[in-house]
Amino acid sequence: RSEREEAVLKGNIDLSAIRLMVIGDLNDSRSGWKINLTLVNKIRKEILRFLDAERDVSIIKSNYKPGDTIHYVLDRRRTFNVSKTLHSLLPEVSPLKNKRFKTCAVVGNSGILLQSGCGKEIDSHDFVIRCNLAPLEPFSDDVGLKSDFTTMNPSVVQRVYGGLHNKTAQEAFVQRLRQLNDSVLWIPAFMVKGSERHVNGVNELILKHKLKVRTAYPSLRLMHAVRGFWLTNKINIKRPSTGLLMYTMATRFCDEIHLYGFWPFPKDSNGNTVKYHYYDTLKYRYLSRAGPHRMPLEFKTLKTLHNNGALKLTMSKCA
Ligand code: CTP
Numbered sequence: 001r002s003e004r005e006e007a008v009l010k011g012n013i014d015l016s017a018i019r020l021m022v023i024g025d026l027n028d029s030r031s032g033w034k035i036n037l038t039l040v041n042k043i044r045k046e047i048l049r050f051l052d053a054e055r056d057v058s059i060i061k062s063n064y065k066p067g068d069t070i071h072y073v074l075d076r077r078r079t080f081n082v083s084k085t086l087h088s089l090l091p092e093v094s095p096l097k098n099k100r101f102k103t104c105a106v107v108g109n110s111g112i113l114l115q116s117g118c119g120k121e122i123d124s125h126d127f128v129i130r131c132n133l134a135p136l137e138p139f140s141d142d143v144g145l146k147s148d149f150t151t152m153n154p155s156v157v158q159r160v161y162g163g164l165h166n167k168t169a170q171e172a173f174v175q176r177l178r179q180l181n182d183s184v185l186w187i188p189a190f191m192v193k194g195s196e197r198h199v200n201g202v203n204e205l206i207l208k209h210k211l212k213v214r215t216a217y218p219s220l221r222l223m224h225a226v227r228g229f230w231l232t233n234k235i236n237i238k239r240p241s242t243g244l245l246m247y248t249m250a251t252r253f254c255d256e257i258h259l260y261g262f263w264p265f266p267k268d269s270n271g272n273t274v275k276y277h278y279y280d281t282l283k284y285r286y287l288s289r290a291g292p293h294r295m296p297l298e299f300k301t302l303k304t305l306h307n308n309g310a311l312k313l314t315m316s317k318c319a
Pocket residue numbers: 107108109110111131132153240241242243244261262263264265275276277291293295299
């Protein structure tokens with residue numbers, strides 16, 4: 001390993017260095033990607049030592065009762081109260097129980113997806129995972145429409161839907177949830193304080209509008225378990241991003257995992273500007289170290305797995 005790679009793996013992140021390394025790698029790996037089933041199985045087995053996505057993907061009804069309190073994972077002093085509404089919407093069994101798919105897509109939110117024409121390819125996968133309720137319709141040529149599993153950080157309720165305080169915001173939110181039909185809406189509700197009121201607002205709307213969407217809430221150990229797995233592989237990621245959480249979980253039930261929309265860099269391989277999100281004007285927060293994630297380090301790790309055939313990263317246009 002070069003000194004630069006060592007530094008990156010230790011977490012001394014130098015964005016431009018990573019981008020250059022990645023571009024160098026890209027040239028080698030564009031020619032042909034082949035799945036390495038031995039490695040896929042090895043990774044699945046190793047991850048299973050830390051978490052079992054079938055179980056950790058969601059808490060279930062029988063383990064809680066209304067009135068229970070849950071300590072937030074990242075702020076143990078504060079608690080989340082399990083309301084009647086939340087309890088009534090908890091799954092009876094894991095939403096991934098006995099699931100196994102040949103191919104899965106995990107769709108990240110990078111602007112690299114714009115003009116990619118990847119929509120059809122993404123929708124052709126057996127199971128499509130999306131992050132943070134990202135809008136699909138105006139971008140469907142590039143991102144597709146199929147959604148089997150959609151994550152939503154509670155902060156999205158505040159940032160995109162104004163805390164659901166007014167009718168217009170509520171209607172927009174309900175309309176977005178309708179597009180999910182009866183697929184899974186995965187809400188990491190117990191991570192940081194302040195989520196409770198947003199989660200309650202969401203659940204009240206789901207009940208009021210009789211929405212078919214199936215809510216799920218990750219187990220309290222999921223984040224630490226995912227972190228633990230990467231840490232034993234010498235990848236120190238304090239707070240795994242949604243995309244990394246989804247890849248890690250997907251190893252449990254997908255034979256072949258394809259990642260789209262993963263590109264945490266402001267320039268593409270030709271030096272053109274890339275938006276942080278394909279659908280809004282958010283900036284690259286972690287560049288200032290203000291953000292909680294280490295997406296470039298995660299990316300480098302995923303890129304290595306891509307090069308070894310454990311997963312497929314698509315960062316260019318789809319054929
Ligand atoms: N992603 C990426 N490059 C970007 C933006 C996103 O690789 N420029 C990937 C990351 O894996 C990220 C996922 O796409 O987790 C979804 O994006 P976003 O909704 O921004 O992710 P979160 O991790 O939930 O971010 P935050 O906690 O800041 O809300």
